[in-house]
Amino acid sequence: GTDIIAVVVNKYRDITFGRMILYCDIIIILSCYFIFHDWKRVVFGFVTMGISSYVLDWVVNSTRQSVQFLIFSKEYAKIADHIVSDAHRGVTVLDGTGWYSKQGMKVLVVLARKSQSISIFRLVKEIDPNAFISQSSVIGVYGQGFDRLKVK
Template sequence: MEALLKRKFGRETKDYLAITLGLICYSIGWAAFLLPYQITTGGVTGIAAIIYYATGVEIQVSYFIINAVFLGFALKILGPKFSIKTIYAIIMLTFLLWFFQMLFKDDSGKLPMLLGPGQDFMACVIGAGLLGFGIGLVFCHNGSTGGTDIIAWIINKYKDVTLGRMMMYCDIIIISSCYFIFHDWRRVLFGFCVLFVMSIVIDYVINSARQSVQFLIFSRKHDEIAQGISTQINRGVTLLDGKGWYSKQDIKVVVVLAKKSQSLDIFRLVKDIDPNAFISQSNVVGVYGEGFDPLKVK
């Protein structure tokens, strides 16, 4: 019981550290690249940026107020665990947005164009990459930066739609609305460019983290290997009956489906038990069920 609690506490700590790192990347993307060039995108942060450009109200203030409303929906539909991490992310991001703006401001109190004047598109791409990487890290550890992220998570909970694509649908209206502030279609196009790059980076980060592999392990010490994988790696194991065509001898085949991040641990365990084991590893397109992604069908 004590070991289980330690493992759970360690996993939660890693989640919060990863979420914090993601929020730092997200905040730097806004403070260093998007805000100085007056570029916006979707989501609550995009709405807060539009308010900032139009009225001068600090982006973190609008962001916090709007998310306080959305948080009620997350608490009811996505559960308290999700909401706790969301509350943490909202509070932390509010602070980080303020902190990095203060850090990057020059002596005149303005955010400088770090890439120089006329580099709007480059700022757009770099900023979008940082935003997408940051949000991807947050999503991988069951967190949310609030706003349209919550809407994307709610739909993703019931339908097999990628988070990046769902956020794109939610944010098109927000980006288009910035035309009424700037009366400049160029700003709208930059906003869509940010959204496009963000969606690609988010899906890449999430799919990389969730990639699964399949192991076929041939060994005479199959019982020890199966027991070790089950208890130490905490993965289910299946034993299949096999027969060597050349040797005509019966043998058990250990079949394991695991996260790609667990591959090295499995290789080490098998090597310690049976250095002569024959191992086949292959990537799988998707694994659904207990311990992996939930099966979502209409």
């Protein structure tokens, strides 16, 4: 039953599903002390709920994890075209300058789901095996193709 409360609160507030379940379970566990008068059960309940809330958040949010790619390649146009057509992701092209070489280059910026990382790496490697790629985790990506922006 606490999951229904968590879903409703998560929809309207910026509190994760797992954290809201944790808050509800804390209230339930603390109220159990008044029935059993046993602190061991309360502590065991807290440990169990803490672990399950962490795991639940990890499972629910793992599908929403996003990554950012910075791709440096002379074949930037071909790579960008294939990312848009094959991976169905947007690409931003930036002008960059290598400080060591003092050479101008184009830098591709791609935001994608973590589950698409391997296919993007393969796509880039097929086109330009010498491309330089930086991948970093992104905490939140909001907009078309990602999460809806919640303003509360």
